[in-house]
Amino acid sequence: MSRVRSASRQIWPRLAAIAGVVVVWEIVYRTGFFDPLVLPSPASVWSTLVHNIANGNLPRATSASLVRLLIGFAISVGAGTAFGLLEVGSSLFERSFGSLVIGLQSLPSIAWLPLAILWFGLNERAVIFVVIIGSFPAVALATVNGLRQVPPLLQRAGRTLGADGWRLYRHVVLPAAIPGYVGGLQQGWAFAWRSLMAGELIVGGALGLGNLLNNSRQNLETPLVIATMVVIVVIGIAVDLAVFSTLDHRIRARRGLITS
Amino acid sequence: MRQAAALRLVPLREQAGPKLSVRGVAKSYRSARGAVISACTEVTFDVEPGEFVCLLGPSGCGKSTCLGLIAGLDRPDRGGLFMDGRPITGPGPDRAMLFQEPALFPWMTVLGNIEFALRMVNVPKEERRDRAMHWLGKVHLSRFAGAQPHELSGGMKQRAALARALACDPQILLADEPFAALDAQTREILQHELQRVWAETGRTCVFVTHNVREAAFLADRVLLMSAPPGTVVEDRQVSVSRPREFDDPRLAPVIADIHGHLVKEVQAVVAREIGE
Numbered sequence: 001m002s003r004v005r006s007a008s009r010q011i012w013p014r015l016a017a018i019a020g021v022v023v024v025w026e027i028v029y030r031t032g033f034f035d036p037l038v039l040p041s042p043a044s045v046w047s048t049l050v051h052n053i054a055n056g057n058l059p060r061a062t063s064a065s066l067v068r069l070l071i072g073f074a075i076s077v078g079a080g081t082a083f084g085l086l087e088v089g090s091s092l093f094e095r096s097f098g099s100l101v102i103g104l105q106s107l108p109s110i111a112w113l114p115l116a117i118l119w120f121g122l123n124e125r126a127v128i129f130v131v132i133i134g135s136f137p138a139v140a141l142a143t144v145n146g147l148r149q150v151p152p153l154l155q156r157a158g159r160t161l162g163a164d165g166w167r168l169y170r171h172v173v174l175p176a177a178i179p180g181y182v183g184g185l186q187q188g189w190a191f192a193w194r195s196l197m198a199g200e201l202i203v204g205g206a207l208g209l210g211n212l213l214n215n216s217r218q219n220l221e222t223p224l225v226i227a228t229m230v231v232i233v234v235i236g237i238a239v240d241l242a243v244f245s246t247l248d249h250r251i252r253a254r255r256g257l258i259t260s
Numbered sequence: 261m262r263q264a265a266a267l268r269l270v271p272l273r274e275q276a277g278p279k280l281s282v283r284g285v286a287k288s289y290r291s292a293r294g295a296v297i298s299a300c301t302e303v304t305f306d307v308e309p310g311e312f313v314c315l316l317g318p319s320g321c322g323k324s325t326c327l328g329l330i331a332g333l334d335r336p337d338r339g340g341l342f343m344d345g346r347p348i349t350g351p352g353p354d355r356a357m358l359f360q361e362p363a364l365f366p367w368m369t370v371l372g373n374i375e376f377a378l379r380m381v382n383v384p385k386e387e388r389r390d391r392a393m394h395w396l397g398k399v400h401l402s403r404f405a406g407a408q409p410h411e412l413s414g415g416m417k418q419r420a421a422l423a424r425a426l427a428c429d430p431q432i433l434l435a436d437e438p439f440a441a442l443d444a445q446t447r448e449i450l451q452h453e454l455q456r457v458w459a460e461t462g463r464t465c466v467f468v469t470h471n472v473r474e475a476a477f478l479a480d481r482v483l484l485m486s487a488p489p490g491t492v493v494e495d496r497q498v499s500v501s502r503p504r505e506f507d508d509p510r511l512a513p514v515i516a517d518i519h520g521h522l523v524k525e526v527q528a529v530v531a532r533e534i535g536e
Contacts, residue, residue, distance in 0.1 A: 160352075161424070
């Protein structure tokens with residue numbers, strides 16, 4: 001009951017903001033300031049959206065993109081978590097590779113694409129590589145920060161209760177690190193999604209949302225360009241809300257880290 | 261070296277030996293600015309089996325440091341600590357600890373926290389629930405078994421922590437100012453409960469506090485520590501029969517006596533602070 005209410009409390013302001021944007025867009029469209037070819041009406045974008053969902057165009061592109069994203073994100077979660085654990089476990093590793101990751105994070109992932117194309121060719125493996133390299137630093141840093149923020153008191157309490165070595169890690173340190181870790185995964189997901197779109201836009205060829213954007217631009221199908229952008233935003237928000245925010249909220253509420 | 265050799269001459273199985281023996285212990289630590297601060301030095305005392313000892317002293321006198329050493333969470337720079345004649349080398353569930361904060365694990369329920377402690381001492385899964393509920397009952401928290409720690413009040417959390425500490429059947433209960441953060445009424449209730457539970461279980465207890473009334477009310481013996489670097493300067497027996505009440509007139513002279521000594525030590529701390 002209260003979960004439904006808090007969910008609707010989150011959703012209504014967002015819907016209102018979207019409605020506001022659509023209204024402004026419609027007004028600008030009606031002024032005739034832009035050629036309808038480059039700025040179509042909200043109504044024509046909507047009908048294009050519905051039509052391309054019905055004919056399977058958007059669903060096919062979406063699922064192709066999501067498969068790439070899931071592969072890339074899964075690999076970066078695995079590698080990033082392992083990297084983070086190593087960094088916390090070994091100070092030599094931290095001083096050497098730890099600083100490299102921070103450097104890596106300041107490099108936009110798309111800057112890797114030319115190199116990835118040389119390595120893997122102009123194909124989706126290059127795109128997946130960019131997704132991995134784009135989200136890996138966020139996951140690694142989330143793991144490190146999550147572990148560093150574990151209160152020493154809880155570790156001392158665990159040790160006096162007889163938890164040591166691996167048991168202390170498994171039952172006290174890792175569970176205590178989870179809130180920070182999940183927050184970082186959320187960030188990693190956002191990076192992965194952006195890297196994927198950038199990669200698909202440039203690499204082209206294979207089916208996908210980025211590719212659909214590029215093709216419809218070339219065909220001057222502006223309504224489809226905007227409709228595809230809408231799908232990208234909706235998926236981004238939906239995953240954030242349905243997976244990460246929900247998970248984050250549940251973990252924090254359980255531990256009394258939020259009051260609601 | 262000589263000390264270790266001498267100790268080997270003492271038979272380990274000697275029944276009359278102290279439960280806990282602290283011998284010439286010193287510990288210093290590095291402050292945030294890098295200065296070496298001596299927390300305690302030449303601390304020596306024994307605790308008999310079943311005895312309730314309070315370590316009392318001005319702030320910074322190293323009483324919490326001593327407790328951390330007994331718990332085995334930290335290692336002394338010098339000296340030795342022995343339990344039943346065997347050197348303490350690390351933390352273990354035979355010495356349960358209550359911290360100033362409850363230190364309950366926030367991702368577990370209250371019951372889960374106690375079951376976890378039982379799991380760490382290898383109590384079989386089937387027995388954990390009953391034993392955990394038994395201890396929750398002892399601290400009047402049966403109704404809150406399924407609650408998350410953050411849903412409890414400060415006093416209830418500390419009672420849950422007490423149940424968790426006692427559930428794994430420790431030989432010594434260590435307490436580091438566990439009631440200092442509570443309001444006065446809750447503190448009195450918990451002091452009573454601790455007295456009752458301690459009497460029922462007959463455990464040895466080392467309790468750190470800066471509160472003279474609390475020390476006199478709870479302890480069989482009060483060890484007064486000096487201004488830092490702390491060392492034991494007074495050893496007072498509190499031979500008032502139990503169960504005790506706070507307004508017991510026999511406690512008043514004990515409190516006055518210990519208070520007088522404590523004030524001297526606190527004045528020494530203050531003099532040093534303003535002198536510099």
